[in-house]
Amino acid sequence: HLPFWLSPLQIIIATITSDSDNYADNIFNQLKDNGLRVEKDIRNEKIGYKIREHSAAKIPVIMVIGKKESENKTVSVRRLGSEKNEIYKIDEILKILCKESLAPNSKE
Numbered sequence: 001h002l003p004f005w006l007s008p009l010q011i012i013i014a015t016i017t018s019d020s021d022n023y024a025d026n027i028f029n030q031l032k033d034n035g036l037r038v039e040k041d042i043r044n045e046k047i048g049y050k051i052r053e054h055s056a057a058k059i060p061v062i063m064v065i066g067k068k069e070s071e072n073k074t075v076s077v078r079r080l081g082s083e084k085n086e087i088y089k090i091d092e093i094l095k096i097l098c099k100e101s102l103a104p105n106s107k108e
Contacts, residue, residue, distance in 0.1 A: 001058040001080060004100045011038040012059045014050040016066030023070040027090060034098050
């Protein structure tokens with residue numbers, strides 16, 4: 001699979017329920033505004049199905065957003081090849097992903 005900075009689609013935002021759609025829109029806009037290549041998956045499908053589908057498509061980062069994340073203003077991040085989810089505040093993960101999106105020889 002491609003490194004994060006080279007991947008045509010870097011991040012997918014997958015919602016658990018439609019209650020999280022507005023928060024997902026907010027996160028989507030912040031990521032997009034920072035030059036990251038991101039899409040949303042707000043289909044009415046089970047979250048396990050969405051994760052399997054996007055993992056099989058080799059999307060480097062899957063952000064899972066549900067009621068808890070919306071209330072706490074966080075995101076649950078799952079990286080390609082990892083089984084574990086990590087919880088981040090949006091500004092924390094934004095800094096990390098923006099740095100990772102730079103080509104290895106580029107200047108910050």
